[in-house]
Amino acid sequence: MIVYLIYKVALITTILLLSLLIAMYATLVERKFAGFIQDRYGPDRAGPWGILQPVCDGVKLFFKEEYMPNTADKFLYILGPCLTMMVSLLTSAVIPWGGTISIAGNNFPLQVASSSVDILYIFAVVSMGVYGIMIGGWASNNKFALLGAVRASSQMISYELAMGLAIASVILMTGTLSLQQTVDQQTSMWNVVYQPLAFLIFFICALAETNRAPFDLPECEGELVGGYHTEYSAMKLGFYLFSEYINMFISSAIMATLFFGGYHMPFIDKLGLSPNLLTLLGTAFLFVKIFLFLLLFIWVRWTLPRFRYDQLMKLGWKVLFPLALINLIITGIVMLLK
Amino acid sequence: MEKYIFFTLSGLAIFSAIMVLVSKRPVHSVLYLILCFFTIAGHYIMLNAQFLAVVHIIVYAGAIMVLFLFTLMLLNLNLANELRKSILARVTAVIAGGLLLVTLVAVLKGLDASGPIMANTQIGMTTNIGKVLFNEYMFPFEAASVLFLAAMVGAVMMVKKE
Known part of the structure; x- marks a missing residue:
């Protein structure tokens, strides 16, 4: 019992620190990548290749005046930024980060909480x-902040629908709500091969849900000053900005798990290594997938211009939603005939 | 352990339900209502009804309350322009509430609480709910879905200009 408790606490702490670390360095990668696309260097003053830049940003945010x-x-x-941060960290609880590690006869699965409703839990969060x-x-009691908040909420509600339907067609195919089983079923073939449209819809909706460009209208600086965080400063602002990167990381992990085989590495059984080493290798492979998705997120941001608001709504309701519905119906018919 | 969780959840549920009523600002009321939904979802989990708990959060806290909050934010109700109810309306409200209390007491009085009520503890799992819903209650389920569809089409028609 006590061993189990220690293992859970250690796992949760590791995932928490890892999410924060990856989110920290995602900001640096984003700025470097922006520099690359815009033909300039990006931050390179703090440390070699600017690797201390995120630390400097963090320190700066902590010591700014609280207003x-x-x-x-x-x-x-005060509750606003705290809630945003908490919610973006909550999803990591059900993601299977790897297989099981066995130490001295005890099996430790690399998933914080496995329930029979993993995917629904993600929806809820x-x-x-x-x-x-x-x-x-x-x-904040500011008109720009209110407009940003209203935009954010209507955008997120609209894209949740298409996202839910895209996941529903995957659930229909795998027949399980457990993420662990979803990963296990993808040993021979990834889900994305059977559900390319569902993946595309999910990816677009993930961009909208994380408020990333081209869907970053809630913080559209050309029209709304800073959007919902106009009145925020110091670390409260930091929480808002930082949670965006954590959301990116977590949604990349979900995409890798649902569509790209999670921690399964092709031909991993042929290597002939010990089970523990294979588990760690699988986890490393999952993180490679996650990093590729993070790069995709960043690439999209610096490539595409922002949508107009009516275009955003049109895309969500008149394109993605019917497409997801058709995809769901076709999946249903195919599953019935099989 | 379970007893403590139950009492904490129940206390929190009653506290937040009361705060929904006594909060002066409408937005605070809505947020307390969301907290209340979460405590009820906690009760569902304690009854081993995971599916119900999560769907409760998705539908009520995640969709309906967002729309509530949305509307309240746009209305921007202040303490200054709060509507004052007339005496007649207040008296009617008290009588109606009292009648509801009488009904609830009457229902609870006839309840036999000696034994455990739930026979099948696994009924709350997703698979079991699905099997019951699509076998025994197939017709009511489909009828309800048609009703929802009709309501949705109606809402779209009302919003549409000409």
Whole structure:
């Protein structure tokens, strides 16, 4: 019992620190990548190749002046960024990060909590994501913040639908809500081969749910100053900005798990290594997939211009939603005939 | 252990339900209602009904309350322009609430709480719910879905200009 408890706490701490670390360095990779695309160097002053830049950014945010508007709703103003941060970290609980590690006869699966409703849990947490932004935007008592919050919430509600239907067609195919089993079923072939359209829809919706370009209208600086975080400063602002990168990391992990075989490496059984080493290798392979998706997120941001708001709504409701519905129906028919 | 979790959840549920009523600002009321939904979802999990718990959060806390909050934010209700109800409306509300209390008490009085109520503890799992829903309750389920579809089409028609 006590061993089990220690292992769980250690696993949770590792995943938490890893998410924070990866999110930290995702900011640096983003700036470097932006530099590459715009034909300049990007940050290169702090440390060799600028690898201390995220640390400097963090320190800067911590020591900035805390500012709170006079007319703000004090409690909700503080609750907003905290909620956003908490919700973006919550999803990592059900993602299977690897197989099982066995030490001295005890088996330790590399998943914090496995339940029979993993995928629904992810839905639930994703649908909670909108509250942090809405509460923060409303509590600031600023028209730009409110407009940003309203935009964010309507955008997230609209894209949740298509995202849900895309996942539903995967569930229909695999016949399970458990992520562990979804991964296990993909040993021979990845889900993306059978469900390319579902993956495309899921990826576009993930961009919209994480408020990334080309869907970053809630913080559209040309029209709304800073959107929902206009009135925020110091580490409260840091939480909002940082949670975007954690969301990117987690949604990359979900995409890798649902569509790209999770921690399964092709031909891994032929290597003839010990089971523990194979598990670690699988986890490393999962992280390679996650990093590729993170790069894709960043690449899209610096390539595509922002949508207009009516275009965004049109894309969500008139293109993605019917496509996801058709995909679901076709999957249903194929599963019935099989 | 389970007893403590139950009492914590119940206390929190009752506290948040009361706060929904006594909060002065409508947005606070909505947020307390969301907290209340979460505590109820916790109760579902304790009854081994994971599917129900998660769907409860997705539908109520994740969709319906977002729309509530959305509307309240746009309305921007202040303490200053709060509607004052007339005496007649208040008296009617008290009588209606009292009648509801009488009904609830009457229902609970006839309840036999001596033995465990739930016979099948696995009924809350997704597979079992699906089997029951699509075998025994096939017709009501489909009828409800048609009703929802009709409501959705109606909503779209009302929004559409001409």
